[in-house]
Amino acid sequence: MINSKSFFYKNKEKILAFLMVLPSLFVIFFTYLYPAIFTFIISFAEFDLIRLSIKKFVGFKNFNYLFSSYFFQGSVIRTIYFGLLICFSTAIISFLISLLLNENFYGKTFLRVVVVLPWAVPSVVSGVLWGQMFHADIGFLNALLFKIGLIQEYKIWLAEPLTALHVIAISEIWKATPFMTLFFLAGLQSLPTDTFEAASVDGANLFQRTYHILIPLMLPIAIPLMLVQFVLAMKAFDTIFVLTRGGPGGGTTTLNYFIYQEAFETFNLGRASAAAYVLLIITFAVVVVPILTRFIFNRYWGNNYEK
């Protein structure tokens, strides 16, 4: 028989430690795990929104419907394109800006503050702001292009699906750039300068130094940031909602927006849940798998994970 008193005494610290995490775990359980299970269950069912209960289980019907729907397939492809476009564009732009901010020039500190500013802009505001920039009647872009003679009449930017998608992407990239720039800048400042000097002495030109030294050194910083950016781009909702509402003709409906429409506009919760799981699987493949791989790798083969 276990002497309970001594058991508690021996493990006092462990129990206390666990008790301290418990409230947070409880909240996380009720907001992440329980809903995730619930969504999983109703993705195989038809949900009755009036009686707020499951009407009947339909097996893989929701998933079958989704995978045979061209609109859904389109929105998956669109989401992946949108995510890749944003993560690559943001990475390239941020990298170039961080290279610039790493040089010395007058007004550098001021420019750094300006570059960080869009980060403080809520994405709803970013949507409104770019909506006004691309506005058909009062937009700055139309006025400018008309003045310099590039367009003969004012263009309705958000009326064409592909253009509208890219307007949304611009708004997301503009907002995402500051964060990545700060990380890249921190990375650049921690680089060993003697490597570059040595390469320079050995006769490597600017292009060779960038291609063979700078980029390989920056990749460990860039890859996780790009993964995060990809996931955040897939979660983009506010800008789409404010700018186009998924239109025109569903041309800006990303997977996340598709789920919203299925769930809260057509109230087909079963189908929405199934689509949410497709999005979850994509996200999982992009983020959790690399994190876990790294964790397991460090745990069993690495030696510098635990201090």
Next chain:
Amino acid sequence: MKNKSFSYNLIIYFFAILVFLTMFFPLYGLILTSIQPENVIRSKNITFFPSSIVLYHFKEVLNPNHISQIYEGMRNSFIVSILTGILSILLAFPAAYSLSRLKFPGKNLILISMISVYFLPTILFIIPMFIFLVSYNLDDTILSLVVPYTAFILPFVVWILKTFIDRLPLEVEEAAKIDGCSTIQLLLKIVLPLIRPGLLSAFIFAFILSWVEFLTPLIFTNNLKMSTVALGLFRSTVDIKIGQQAAAAILTLIPVTILMVVFQRYITQVIFSGADK
């Protein structure tokens, strides 16, 4: 720097101006739109400087009877964001200490899963929460916003506090333990005062993230009186008054910007504590 060539300087300043324009001009345009009369905004001329400054867009949009409910929205958002900040810190502080200092089985698993869930699509959790809230008549309440916000932000707050606790010197706590301090006392009397900057950063982040949240209030609230500022801004886009829309956008933006500028040091500290991971 002095011996750099003329062409080098030319390139640098060209790009500096380009970056300045692309990053700053959209914001400047928004400010300009919010303080100019509607007829100037709608004219086809490109103006870079305000010809006349008017503040009536702000006045109208803040009118309690205005369709976009920005005034109510700001009030609600303040309440919700402050409550979220407090609640998430109360929950996160003991958890962060435990995860940082104490040893127990499953600790790493908890840490990893906490970081992972933060990246999962929010909409996945919103569907069942919506069903739950509706079936208990809890939608359209402050609570229906504070609790989900807290939950969504919690992993992040735990992580911020944990990095701050990690950086404290162990000696202080060990000395206190030798002097007979219990873990609870240690937490409240030693650690809590030492990580005040961490608490402030965590609070600011929680406040900002709650302030800008859009999807949750969109789904969980219907009543105009429960509108948050982000929702109010969206409602102003239904209207065709561009000036008022810009004013609403500025009002949504201002509290976040002020916090960011005032507490810039804390915010960069949080970001760069992640950079060395």
